Every structure is written in structure tokens, then in C-alpha cells.
Amino acid sequence: MDSTQICLAQRPVGEPDASTFTTHIQPLPDLQDGQVALAIRYLSLDPYMRGRLSAAKSYADPVEIGAVMVGGTVGEVVESRFEGLAPGDVVLSYSGWQSAAIAEGSQVRKLDPSLAPVTTALGVLGMPGFTAYAGLLEIGRPQEGETVVVAAATGPVGSAVGQIARIKGARAVGIAGGPDKVRALTEQFGFDAAVDHRAPDFVDQLKAATPDGIDVYFENVGGHVFDGVRRQLNNRARMPVCGLVANYNLTSQPVGPDQLAGFLGQVLTKSLTVRGFIQDEFTRSHGRDFVRDMGAWLADGRVRYLEDIVEGLENAPAAFAGMLRGDNFGKLVIKV
Amino acid sequence: MDSTQICLAQRPVGEPDASTFTTHIQPLPDLQDGQVALAIRYLSLDPYMRGRLSAAKSYADPVEIGAVMVGGTVGEVVESRFEGLAPGDVVLSYSGWQSAAIAEGSQVRKLDPSLAPVTTALGVLGMPGFTAYAGLLEIGRPQEGETVVVAAATGPVGSAVGQIARIKGARAVGIAGGPDKVRALTEQFGFDAAVDHRAPDFVDQLKAATPDGIDVYFENVGGHVFDGVRRQLNNRARMPVCGLVANYNLTSQPVGPDQLAGFLGQVLTKSLTVRGFIQDEFTRSHGRDFVRDMGAWLADGRVRYLEDIVEGLENAPAAFAGMLRGDNFGKLVIKV
Numbered sequence: 001m002d003s004t005q006i007c008l009a010q011r012p013v014g015e016p017d018a019s020t021f022t023t024h025i026q027p028l029p030d031l032q033d034g035q036v037a038l039a040i041r042y043l044s045l046d047p048y049m050r051g052r053l054s055a056a057k058s059y060a061d062p063v064e065i066g067a068v069m070v071g072g073t074v075g076e077v078v079e080s081r082f083e084g085l086a087p088g089d090v091v092l093s094y095s096g097w098q099s100a101a102i103a104e105g106s107q108v109r110k111l112d113p114s115l116a117p118v119t120t121a122l123g124v125l126g127m128p129g130f131t132a133y134a135g136l137l138e139i140g141r142p143q144e145g146e147t148v149v150v151a152a153a154t155g156p157v158g159s160a161v162g163q164i165a166r167i168k169g170a171r172a173v174g175i176a177g178g179p180d181k182v183r184a185l186t187e188q189f190g191f192d193a194a195v196d197h198r199a200p201d202f203v204d205q206l207k208a209a210t211p212d213g214i215d216v217y218f219e220n221v222g223g224h225v226f227d228g229v230r231r232q233l234n235n236r237a238r239m240p241v242c243g244l245v246a247n248y249n250l251t252s253q254p255v256g257p258d259q260l261a262g263f264l265g266q267v268l269t270k271s272l273t274v275r276g277f278i279q280d281e282f283t284r285s286h287g288r289d290f291v292r293d294m295g296a297w298l299a300d301g302r303v304r305y306l307e308d309i310v311e312g313l314e315n316a317p318a319a320f321a322g323m324l325r326g327d328n329f330g331k332l333v334i335k336v
Numbered sequence: 337m338d339s340t341q342i343c344l345a346q347r348p349v350g351e352p353d354a355s356t357f358t359t360h361i362q363p364l365p366d367l368q369d370g371q372v373a374l375a376i377r378y379l380s381l382d383p384y385m386r387g388r389l390s391a392a393k394s395y396a397d398p399v400e401i402g403a404v405m406v407g408g409t410v411g412e413v414v415e416s417r418f419e420g421l422a423p424g425d426v427v428l429s430y431s432g433w434q435s436a437a438i439a440e441g442s443q444v445r446k447l448d449p450s451l452a453p454v455t456t457a458l459g460v461l462g463m464p465g466f467t468a469y470a471g472l473l474e475i476g477r478p479q480e481g482e483t484v485v486v487a488a489a490t491g492p493v494g495s496a497v498g499q500i501a502r503i504k505g506a507r508a509v510g511i512a513g514g515p516d517k518v519r520a521l522t523e524q525f526g527f528d529a530a531v532d533h534r535a536p537d538f539v540d541q542l543k544a545a546t547p548d549g550i551d552v553y554f555e556n557v558g559g560h561v562f563d564g565v566r567r568q569l570n571n572r573a574r575m576p577v578c579g580l581v582a583n584y585n586l587t588s589q590p591v592g593p594d595q596l597a598g599f600l601g602q603v604l605t606k607s608l609t610v611r612g613f614i615q616d617e618f619t620r621s622h623g624r625d626f627v628r629d630m631g632a633w634l635a636d637g638r639v640r641y642l643e644d645i646v647e648g649l650e651n652a653p654a655a656f657a658g659m660l661r662g663d664n665f666g667k668l669v670i671k672v
Contacts, residue, residue, distance in 0.1 A: 253594060254594040256590070257588070258589060260595040269392075276608050
């Protein structure tokens, strides 16, 4: 079986573009005992992947030049030498940007298409949903009546953060780019208020939307949104930091003045908690609760999700670059 | 009874100087039921007082222009209309920069001079010691074998942080200014290593002293020490923020580039915890344990302390300004 593979050609300086990736068609190796051969149906595109393109030290190793780009995938088993998986089974795997793959049977998770659309394993029921759940509940710890703010709020993490905040009795304020997304926040996701970070009066909109200040800011974007939000933080506010999309393509430090001392001063005088995390540190402590809670919330309609499905693996590079600019509307998934 | 009072004359821009304070002699009001009259013996000088000189919003109200400067004090009861306190008793009060004061009997704490020198109620057994204890144990959470770094390490907070870290099985690295203080860290306080932040090769010294990186940085200074330390922070490092002395006299934001986005990136990729605090939020949860533990550690010599006692209330302004520059050597106390 051949696999069409999108590989890292060179590390991007700034935004990834056509020169960042290259496509190969590669025959897959023979199947060994314990393995399954997969036809990839869906590929998840997520902001964290920008980090894997850089050689900079991080919590995960960078993708090597020439290697298949990494990513979560939903695939169909076409051949199995693993007990418990048979052709036709649909599984979650981490096969990356390619059309077919060999995987260890023990490393994939079988999905039940009758419970929820299989793409949700890449979104609201998968890593992004769990990021929202664990980061908000374990670090953000929203209390009844508090105000929770999240940006990229139509995205898979942001939309879950806002809806879980409301389930916990907090007031949810979403930030998104452009009037369509802002409208979706209140109309489709039930946010209490929504703010357009592209509007010239963004900071004033935000102030008006958070009359009691901000108790939890779930940080996934950075940039000018963070600059606006931080001035509204209350004493003892919590700030889970799970992403900084607006900063990922930065090629140099922003010009001064240097605001770091001022921010630390704010951390001190307001007794702020700022805590970076990656979701897998919470798998053991919160994984089981997440599956139970999020499954129930989806079933009873208290949590909704939005998917932005792009057809064709060959469109992954452009869709990925667009996502870093905020072009996607909902969880971005490639239909391979 | 008259009181010599040092009052705030004007809010300083940058370093406080001779024009910041003014001295008055003021007769005290008549003693009311429930009150005690105190002859102040010792006044504590602490970095947090710089914050009270500014009108900027903080966790505590600023000192009003014309008001007596605030501060912790040890005084002797000279007259009492409060049951349970009699002339000759020595008490901890918050009477500020003055030679005599009226206090509510219920608001002072009687000290036992036979247990420990009464000045320790302003230092290792008082607010600074508790700041170190609660911030390190509750936020820093040092584990056996981890590396804990603290600056202003001969001071009352820093020296306690290092010694408690060692009691908990961690490696303690102290940062101080000048060779005498650096020597005191290893020789008097038992730090595992000590680094001079005034040395031109400070960053290299720090790297050499932290070969396994830094797991806990107890932040009380900010400035170039923080800049050096943060490059050495390990994944999942914790940073209790209790002070930023180096920044208190800043009159404008430092020139660029803006390092805030870079720092947030570090918080994200290293899953750092940055948490500002003031000690009194932990009084209820840790106050009793502190009294028990620190008392025992002082008694058995596992914790030592150093006092820098300056004679004369009139010298408080100059001593205070010097402390902000790092001139003091140990807990700064004015003998009134």
C-alpha cells in the first residue's frame, strides 16, 4: 500500500508557506505482528503543530527535516495483525499528515461511530476538548458568578472553555475575530457576551463585557488580546496558558518598551496565578472524568461544537497556515 | 505622652530621599478603654513599604500624604486599659514609624522575651519568616533533590527560604550582592552554593551553581537577577512571586525589546507556574504550622538569622532607601 505523505521540507521563518512542506508518495513497509494498516480518513490540524516546526527546545521534540508532519488522525483499519482490531474498524491514531499508515495496535484507540461522529475524537471529545476541560477546571477553577474569558472562542478549545465555564455557574465572555464568529459565540455556544478583537474599540468592548473584571483568563492566543485582557484581571485571577497562537510566527522579540517587569508587578500586586500546561499532564488525574462529563454534556446538548472540514490532504499546508491567522471557523479537520 | 512620628511628605518618583518624609512631634490622644499606650522599641523596615508610598492600586491602600508611615513594631506597654496586658509587657503591633503609639489591645500580640529575642517577631518568627515558609512550601513545593534558588538571600525572607529548602531535602542556591554576603550564604546559612549578582560573570556563576537547572525560583527581586534565573528554569518549575525590589523604584517601563511574549512562551513550553502572593492569604492555612516548625528549627539551630540593627528612628528614611539598594546585611530593624 502506498501513502501520500506531507513532510517537513524546511523550518519556516515566520509564517509557514509553500516551501515549508513537500509531498512524497511512499510504499508502506510490510505489516508486522501487533500492527494494523490504516487508511487515514481525517487529519486534525492544531496550533501546537507550529511549535513542532521549530528547532527550539520545548516539551516535545521538533519534527525532523524530511519526516512526515505529525498530527492526530482518524483512520480505518484495512488490514490487521493485532488481536481486537479488524478491517473496517475506525480508530484514533497519531499517524500525521499522510493518507495511509502502519500503527501499533496497542497505540490506537478504537472509536464507536454510533456514539458520536468520529471526527469529534479529534475535537470536543479529543485532545482540544480535554485541554479545555483540564486547564479550566484544574488551573482556572472557575467559581459560581466569576467571569471567565477565552479567546479563539469559536475554536475547539475556546468554545469548550466557555461552555464548561457556564456549566460551572460562571459568566463566559468569548473573544473572536470578525462579526460572524462573534455572533456565533452568543447564538450557537451560549456565551454571555462576545467581543471582536479585530474591532478598533476592542479594549473598550472588552471592558464593557467584563464589568466585574476577569477572574479566569484561559490563554490560548497571546498578542494584543492578552495585552487588553490583562488590564482587566481581578485580584487572585487565574490564567491557564495553553497556547499563544498570535506569537508562534514571531521572528523577533516585539519592540519595546519591555513590559515584562510591569507584568510581574501585576502578578505580585494582584496575586495572580499564571500556569502553563500541556493537557497530557492531566490525563491520569482527569481523563476518566472528562470522558464521562463531556460525553454527557454533548448528549444533553449543553456542549456544542463546530467543525471546519477541508477536503483533500493536499490542502493541509494552506489550511494550517490559515488557522494560525485565525481563518478557520470551528475545529479544523482535513478530510483526507 | 508625645510621639516622634515620621510621616509621608510626598510620593517619591524613583528612589525615596530626604524629601519623601517629614518628622513631627505629636501628643498622643488620651487612652480609651481597651487600649494600651506603647513605647516603641523596634521598627521593622521591609521592601513592601515602597509599595505603600505609591498611589498605584495594589493589594493594600497607599499611605496618605501627611500620615504616619506604616510598619511592624515591637513596643513596651507603658499604660494599659486592656485586660491581659500590663505595663512592662512587650508586644508586636503595627504602629508604624513613630516612637510611641496608642493601640487597641486586641490588635497586638504579647511576646515572650524568654523564648526568643523580641526582634525575631519582626523577622524570622514574623511576617518575613512566614512569607518564606508559606510561599516556599505552598507554591514552591520543593521536592527532595530539586534545586531552589532565592535572591536577596541574606535577607530575612531569602535566608529562611534557603534554609527551609534544605530542611525539605532540596539543594539551596542563594544570590546576593557582594563577596561578604555571598560568603555568609554558605558559611552562616548553609546554602549549597552562592552567587554574586554584582559580578560581571553572574549568569555564568549561576549556571555553574545550578547544573541540574532550577525547579523553584522564589522571586523577591526581579530585575537582572530574574533575567538570568529564568533561562535556567526547568520544565514544571514553580515561581512564587513575593517581591520585586529591583523594580520598585522604576519610573518608566524598561526599554525594549519587549520580553513579555518571550516569557509567556517560556511559561507555556516549560509548563511553568508563576504565582504572586502576599503572606496573609496563608495565615489561616499555614500560620499554626509555621509557629510550630520555625520555633523548633530555631531552637535546634537548623534555621539561623541575621539582623542589621540601626540605632535611632531618625535614621529610618536613609536605612530604608539603602535597603532598596541592597545595602542592609540581614533583617533591617530600627532600634527606636
